[in-house]
Amino acid sequence: EQERAFIEWYPRGYGVGFKVTRRLFETQTDYQRLEIYETEGFGKLLVLDGTVQLVEIGEESYHEVLVHPVLLAHPNPKRVLVIGGGDGGTLREVLRHKTVEKATMVEIDDAVVEASYLYLDVAKDLLDRLIKNEEPRAELIIGDGVKYLRESEEKFDAIIVDSTDPVGPAKLLFSEGFYRDAYEKLNDRGLYITQAGSVYLFTNELLDAYRGMKKVFDRVYYFSFPVIGYASPWSFLVGVKGDIDFTKVDLERAKELKLHYYDPERHETLFQMPRYVRKLL
Template sequence: MSIWFTEKQTEHFGITARITKTYVSEQTDFQQLDMVETAEFGNMLLLDGMVMTTEKDEFVYHEMVAHVPLHTHPNPEHVLVVGGGDGGVIREILKHPEVKKATLVEIDGKVIEYSKQYLPTIAGALDDPRVDVQVADGFMHIAKSENEYDVIMVDSTEPVGPAVNLFTKGFYEGISKALKEDGVFVAQTDNPWFQKSLIKTVFKDVSETFPVTRLYTANIPTYPSGLWSFTIGSKKHDPLDVSDERFHDLATQYYTPAIHKAAFALPKFVQELTES
């Protein structure tokens, strides 16, 4: 008998995968956490019934969250990741030689624990000596920080449950305060097929907080619609003005210098979401 899981991505649409094994099914202090093995995408982390990451396509998301802002900033020595307990963004951050310290603030320690156990190729860098892992509320961490980070990456779930506050203008203003004078931040901002109003609101809020604001996209098959967006806010540096000399020769599977620039070329219906 086959067991299938369906993520109901909208009221009328979902994505389905065949489950070959269930490792964990647990209600943590914050959310329902499931770690399963799938026939198509390998091990998969689910939070509140939503696909967070899979072994097969995780590199797209993690590379695009990390390398775009890290190449935009000329000297990203101290980096913060809010969320991202699976460790994939941290793994990519550590590929940059300028980074001296990467701080991870994840509210749910169970995400870290089970990712280390069942997603070792993603979470393996969490034990690196340059990484400071904190099980804490990222919103509160930002509120207490000032002029501390070169780059901040918000690797959150969709705006439900513990992540709701991570999509507010007050949070972006807190991020601006937590960044140094030439700091850069990026956040995942869902997909333009089903979440137009969210992207439009976030882009407006970030634009009112940061002098440079850009939207870029990537293709992630297990995320709703497959087309995913990211919003970058910068106090000084424009991701479109990165010189060729800035790009490191990194071991990546999706991100390249050409992709860095091409990701900001938006389809018209997506571009319109950034226009007031």
């Protein structure tokens, strides 16, 4: 009997795959092809243009490291902007922080929000409240994050980019112009973080993003973390504006968060970059 699988193919024939029991949904949205599968052992799988966005069992491995290191390095994050993240997992983690008074999520594709609400157990209640505009500390804007940031009259303590890969709809989120807009829209002290791809398989894209961010932010940090569903380790780039030490996080505040994967006590161990990548910088 032939086993059914969904496999995401990376360059040079490297694959990350799951056994799937059925496809629950597929559609061509205005921006991308969206699919949802039921997997054998990892819950449901969200796929955009053939790339794995998340698996339910393990999604915290990504959402926690995208959100908590930057919010715990900031002394008092109140205003947070999330770009992308239509499944709601990133915003869910942001709202765990009691200091956050208001978070805005700008997602370009309403079909991602809708399908995540209908099919995924990632942030169902939160998405429901967002869609009805009933979440007191957060708002959802369906729109282009690049345009939103350029035109925003507000400033933020943290800007979190939870995007697809730097091709197609997300390409401009990895441009120097966008980094400049982000820098300008951060408060005097602020942090920017973006997912930055597979360390081994998207090395060039990672280096491009690193160099672009270096031109704009006061300090840039690289760190990586194993993410279930992606070609691990996955990389993250942090841009700092002003007086913030990203190597130190607030352990007191961290204890109040109930985390599965990210371990703030070992925060410093995230920063090791493979030697061959470091040499290319």
